[in-house]
Amino acid sequence: MEQKSASSAVENVRLARLLFGELAHDLDRALGDDRGVGVSVDRALDDAANEIREGDAGKAAFVGLQESEAGRLLEAFHAARDVASLVGLTVPEPEEFWLSGVDREKLARALISDRSLVAVPTPHGLGANQWTEVFRAAARRPGSILSLTAPVTFAPEVLGAFTSLDSVPARAPSVRGWTLRLIPGDESPARMGVNYSVGPHATLPEMLMLQLMRLLRGKAPVDQRSFTWLQGTFADGKFAARHFYDEASRGVGVNAREIGNQGPHLGVRTPVG
């Protein structure tokens, strides 16, 4: 009889844990070492899953595409996940993008036709402060070339218009604010000396993400000797933002120019997708 009631109590606890999984999880964390096994199992499982992602199984999301394009997309997602993990963000799965309307065949064709294109999963709507946090976290990484004091600088007029510059581009499918488009990833834009009207342009978050994806992989930053127009205008449509990397201050900068400006180093990176 006593054994039966003990067994029933165990069952009740198990039932409560199953019904209130989130609460049980919090409780486990609060209880510390004894229940800490669950946390360490969690961590071991996450490590094992990450290892699986790095292998062939990671390419499953791109099944049906050519090996080289699948590899480029996989690499882009790995890089984006590295960036996102700096501040605890989660990149949507590739399948979520396909379901949201991103045309993977179109992306694959574009990747075939242009080697410079890079898939850039990008969060929109983070705000200037969180982007600054992301850049600071990147700067703290060993070997980072970014300045610890000001890894990213936004001009005041850009900060004033940040909400609109940080929004999901029109007609682009998005998953919880994340978009997936291809951005030319050459050191400088392919088309230079053009004014803002020669759009469409990459968005501010897309350029920041592209820059961080490269930097975290130990690659040289883009726009060291050029500027890239960013999508969106402000001040009654008279100004638009431009992106650059300043070698002297070891930071990424975003400031503004009149939309008619067509300086020889100012160019466009036309997104695909």
Add this chain to the structure above:
Amino acid sequence: MAEAQGEAQLRGTIMAAATVLGVPVHLVDGDSWDVLDGVVSIGLDGITANRDTDAAAAHVLLLLWESVREVRVARVRRMRRLALAEQAPGREPALATIDRMFAVSELTAVMPHLRDPLARVIYTALPTNVGELSRSLQWLCALLATTSDPRAARSYTDACSPEVQHELSRLQRIGGATEVSHVLRVALAPDSARSHVQRFERMYALVVPPFERLMLIDHSHRGIELGAQDGEALQEQAVLSEGSGSGAARDANDPEPGEAGADASNDGETEPARAGDTQDSPEGSDLFVAEQAGFVASVLDTPLPAGGAWSDEALPDDLSATGASDTDPMAGLSETRHTGDAVATSLAAYRDRVRELSPHIEHLREVWQLIIAERIGARNILSRIPTPEGEVLDKSSLVRIVSEVSAGVKRPNAYLSRQRDLRRTRRDGSTDYVLVIDRSASMLGAPAEAAADAALIMLESLAAVERDIAAEERALGIDLELALRTALIVYDTEAVVVKALSGSLDDHTRRRMHAEIRAPRGSTNDSVALEAAAHELRVGALQERPSDGLERRRVVILVSDGGTDDSARAHTRLQGLRAAGVKVFGIGIRTSDLVTRFAPDGIRLDDPTLLPLVLEELIRASRLDRELSQ
């Protein structure tokens, strides 16, 4: 009486639980399951056999959770799982096991009272003689047993081979845990902090690598060469094993597939003989593969398999099709899977046909490549940015140049270069094509086949051209403002729009096109077909400017073997289209009827096999602004 009461209770339980799950169900006689318009039709016969009411209800809910609910709630996880199965068909037993483990865990979390009945369902399906299975399957059985009832699983897993025990002990030690069930519970438990895919990847990392290691041991014991042929062999054997263990849940006392082989061989070790355990023997390989296929068919049997046709509406075409099709090792195992096979086969047959007709497709594509080339003009311009070398002095910068030279700059940026600027030369060229095909009963045979080929050539080539245009625009960085759209309408008594007017072509449309044209029936009501074409082209009441602002040429091509239900009405529709500027061609197969009714653009064709050629010439001629001479 008691039996009737039991069945009524079962039906009531299933209906109530399905409502809680948010899955509309319809209980029917028989043992097949289907999903139509979101409602799951459940055949109870196979489920209720040899089971108590609770277990039968739990089994139905488990299958619903594993299939319909998963596709709706965790679509991304299902897509990933199908893609992994396509990548390596040999993993199917492990993937199906993960499906079931998730279903058991999640269903138990939502309905804890189902824990015991679910455990009974799982244990009933598990083979009692687990030690006689191959090591990789023993591993999967051990995991299933532990997930459903960890305590009862101990005696079950004791019968597994030492290699499987070793893998279980490795699993048990993960992250400092002490029980296998603990690790599985953490991996399977609903977790708001992780997405469905992340949880799936964690389970995949737990289950699949040991499964593959054990498969390697199995193979080495049997002298089977490892390689790409594994997957193919699995597929072949899946078909061979049809009837060996399909149907609803098997009774635990039923003989397992592969048992015959178990008696036949023993490699000399003390452990029990396993299916196909013969060295260097093709028979060993076959039995091994049959055993794997039989495992999924019996232990993990489901009337709604992962990539079945039923899930077409829920998953993107390419994935839902490929997941269940020619790469699925379990294809053809049970009657309920035949629908999925037919769909997959039709797509495979379609692709074969595309390969055969590729010369025609390429010819048509070349015509359009000419149009694209004509559309791009070049003009000579001067570069915007002066450089130290160039053809023309930059007069607008003379002051700067002089001051730079005075300041000692040896090579000032003083010259502009000549460049070629590519741009669009004209705007016209965009065209909408509507192909209208008669599929009345009289079209049966060669005419229907020829019409299907013609549709295939037209739609595939124009979809390819659309991609060419996009690639060209991308490469040149200019908008050619050129767009091709195609629509396909088949008709008998009614008109069916198989493909609405658009530039793209997806697998779903390909499958429909392949099937619809080859299903002749009914009479020849070409007036409704022309009306449907007018609707697609927005002619008549819907007339308006195209939303993208492009000027478009509009062409309708109707293929029929003659006759009409209502010639006066068809004539009115034809005139309406022509009055709106639409070019309408009529191709009559072995009839002059259309030559008369569609004059001056009616054509008679006596050999239906020439239809693709005629269609090709028609598009070529219409595109190049020449009249077709008959």
